[in-house]
Amino acid sequence: MINKSKKLSVNLIKKFSAGELQELCKATEEAIEKGIGFSWIKPPPRQNLENYWKGVLAMPQRNLFIGSFEGAVAASLQLVFPNKSNEASSFSASIDTHFVSPWARGHGLARMLLEAGEELAYKSGFSQILLEVRKTQDRAISLYENAGYVRWGTLPAYHIVKEKAVPGFFYHKRIDRNK
């Protein structure tokens, strides 16, 4: 998927091309420094990040979308399918590691990634998407709520950051009746 100005692109990837893994690690580190809102509080050693992203590609239920700004990797979104053993949740996919590096924000890349993830979920037969976000992530919250995600719950102690509990918001979206 490429946008009209050709500055932004989003691709579902199955393996990393030359330099892509390093660019993704760099973008992740930059986003962590600015408070990424999930997983890491401070950047882990580069090798750990590389192993993490390689592990994502090795897991069949994880679908990794990479977003690029002017040709450089700047963003990601995973669409996660339920495990095959989880028959009762077989209609429901979830979103993970949705971020854009600070230098590429405000151009629509996060929205493009979200739409690409929703499209894959719909085409793969899912009728619901779940996601969760820290209460402090204002941009992400307005993106999700504008995109039709409905908040169904709040967890008072979702993450501990700087020794303080930060609440988390939980969202769902039906995708069958929107298409």
Ligand SMILES: CC(C)(COP(=O)(O)OP(=O)(O)OC[C@H]1O[C@@H](n2cnc3c(N)ncnc32)[C@H](O)[C@@H]1OP(=O)(O)O)[C@@H](O)C(=O)NCCC(=O)NCCS
């Ligand atoms: C949330 C995030 C992914 C948005 O990335 P982005 O590329 O700037 O977003 P887009 O340009 O696609 O904008 C999409 C929407 O985000 C919101 N947004 C973007 N910039 C914003 C700003 N400066 N202030 C408030 N909302 C903003 C708006 O709702 C916007 O929609 P609009 O353009 O129709 O107003 C990015 O800020 C980020 O990586 N944050 C840290 C990680 C995170 O919070 N992830 C969420 C899951 S934990």
